[in-house]
Amino acid sequence: MKNGAADKQRTQCLVILAAEAQQNAAFTAVDKAAGGLLSDLLKRGDLKQKPGQTLLIPSIQGIQAERVILAAAGKEALTAKTATKVIAGIVGAVNSASVSNAVISLDGLEPEDRTPTWAASLLGQMLEHSSYRFEQFKSKKDDKAVALDTVTLQLTARKGVAELETAAATGRAIGYGMNQARDLGNLPGNECTPSYLAKEAEELARKHTKLTTKVLGEKDMEKLGMGSFLSVSKGSAEEGKLITMEYKGGKRGDQPVVLLGKGITFDTGGISLKPGESMDEMKFDMCGAASVLGAMHTIVTLKLPINVVGMIASAENMPSGHASKPGDIVTSMSGQTIEILNTDAEGRLVLCDALTYAERFKPRAVVDIATLTGACIIALGNHMSGLLSNNDELAGQLLAASRMAEDPAWRMPMDESYDQLLDSNFADMANIGGRAAGTITAGCFLARYAKAFAWAHLDIAGTAWKSGKEKGATGRPVPLLIQYLLDQIARDGSAKPAPAPKTTTKKPAAKKAPAKKATRKK
Template sequence: MDFSVKSGSPEKQRSACLVAGIFEPRRFSSIAEQLDQISEGYISALLRRGELEGKVGQTLLLHHVPNVLSERILLIGCGKERELDERKYKQVIYQTINTLNNTGSMEAVCFLTELHVKRRNTYWKVRLAVETAKDSLYTFDELKSNKKVRRRPLRKIVFNLSTRRELTSGERAIQHGLAIATGIKAAKDLANMPPNICNSAYLASQARLLANSYSQNTTTMVLGEKDMKELGMNAYLAVGEGSTNESLMSVITYKGNPDPEAQPIVLVGKGLTFDSGGISLKSSDNMNEMKYDMCGAATVYGVMCVALALNLPLNIVGVLACCENMVDGRSLRPGDILTTLSGQTVEVLNTDAEGRLVLCDTLTYVERFNPEIVIDIATLTGACIIALGHHFTGLMSNHNQLSHELSSAAEQAGDRAWHLPLVDEFQEQLESHFADMTNLGGRPGGAITAGCFLSRFARQYNWAHLDIAGTAWNSGKTQGATGRPVAMLSQFLLNRSVFSSDESINK
């Protein structure tokens, strides 16, 4: 779909459809007021008859409105004017795009970016509209033999801005929004792919293809089981012992900083392409969703797509830590003690607490990059879902400034996270009779003890952990990957890049 910005009055617009907001109860936005005046009260007469109240997401599609050059006008309910926040704005955009796409409007001029949204500027409104539009039209039908093809799909959206001074900011918002939407789509496509196709080798091939597309300053290196064994990554290897698919770690290195020796930002993604639980076998209910246990790796891949597309002036290393946790005669057992790459030993209490075993060796491995910061992303614990539901990503860190940066980026991008404490009281739950630590801290504070476990392998740098178990995918009727937290991490990288103040996502 094509996106653009312009500045013009509604009476001069000739398009398949104009989009304007109506507030509750039956209150006109400024653009809707102008359209009503142009049509000599045609719209207000309809509202007086109760055609549209203005509740969030309500729609009224009008054809051949008197004195209006465009073929249609779509009125969209925006709720109460003073209560229009980012969540309601996103709902409005989502409903708008779906209505346009389902009613044969192949192009539209959208005036919703002129609405006042609490604490948000024009850049944010345009960018979120682009991201939401792309997300609302997303489908994963690559493996369907009969694909649905719309006869007249929505192909072009023009966002109308109040003044010409905002056009530059709006154009940059579209550039950023399209890049982030592309990264989200890439992450969703990988995560939605079935595990018989999307294994470690498949992810490694995608990492190589990405580097080849940007060969000038991007490379990919893939470590196999032989390499990891020589290094001593015994915890990582133990998780994949029961699988016939080789464990592979893909390292994507991007050098966008003018100083090639600048310390990199390292992103580590958990990539369990399928997690049976191992000998500590999961229940069969919804086990098909365990293909999503590689959403951390998919996130890293998606964020790297964004960084490369925008040519961000940063050095970034993206690590896809991939393997498969299956049941076999060679599988990891409860009671096993593993010597990690760091030299610390871990007593395995539960083979379904496997992600932290993969990550602990990976977090030690990335010390060789002399990182400025390290962020790991993982569908790590069901306990995080109990704590935060499916709305917030769990955030833990050993560095207050990094935690603040990520929290701020999450708020800016509308991809929310919540900071959880890493304190010594939780560390005590990892004590072992036979090794340096166990891989399980018990049910109380399970998300935090998992973070505490990882923190023991991240003492050499500033580090943050994002637990996305509750936010990486949806179940039920809307089953599928969400692409979170690509938007949050992309905003974090944008904040660390050099852009002028008018392109900030906040007012």
């Protein structure tokens, strides 16, 4: 991040905002140095004033930059909605410009309905997110002749540079956490097992003194009476794991926020076997766990002044002679009994015991994140995550964070009329409530284990990954989770997060393919 006149920036590519109503300092400086060329291009209509549209100008006399990208800001006052399109357009154009370095001006990039630093944070996040490549299993890499390596943000004025630099660094850290979550989600099920997730959590703790990781195996869970969790993991040769990562960045004694992720590293449906078509995508059933690990990466990078416990309930759901059968009854850690009517509703079975275990941390709030129900995709599509909660204040905070982070969620109802659908003739409850309101009854099931604390559930079945040509994990809802924590820090009046050490965005080095893991035999 640096300040100075835009026309003096020595770079392969300079990006400036172009608005119809009023131009900014960067545009004015470059336009003047170029003898009015930019104004002439706009008057001629070479750049359509539709947010997200860009125009590459290969060469301009009178300035230091080798080429310029004009980004349309639209005809109306800039809002968060239009600014998000503008930023996405800028990131796409810069990555397509065949340059190794670029300078992006922040002049004029201030939505009227957001803080002055919001755009810098989102830009940092999107730049980091766009650098992602998942090629460790390809024998031939997609090496381009020219790849974007460094991006510097520029502001003409001196005032506000420090704040914008911190915001951009925060955004980069969020993007980095998203990319870590994407890596885990994209790994195949034969590599990313419960044991693999446990090792990732332990490795993160070894690098950061404020973070400690504890892993419970099946014998530990048997002693705790986690019969519900074990009813899922017992069908697989891979041992189930309950992983806890305690981050102590806040004051001693402050209640932590617990982030709990569903980590079903592969979901066949168990005895209630899924159809074969698209079953490969069930490697993404651990994206809730991936988002928690991604969020923990961001938390330790930013050294957030808050106490957080990241929990992962991880198992494989496989059909075998050891697997649970429809009609089986199990006893959860809380003592409540469950009739398993469908073994494909397994995520709630591991999460409910994890929720009971979370009580020992005396949390201020618990947020679980899970690819829990296909019904959520039917209800909300692939744009919004579903939100259910037993606490209106917590739900409101998460919804506000989702809007600020451009990681949208929608609250769904949850009351006694839905809860009654879980009644069982043979146990305290069934694990499904029928076809109707499947997302809501899943939330009602989890709510029975969350009575000791403020709790919210994020169903990310529609937002955690993309199918088709763009198949892959998205890294959501890491932005929502981090924004929620930042909002909690602001409410507590704690110190601001430490900025990340670098102010430029660089493409990460490619990872090596992980080694094969041995499986446990029964």
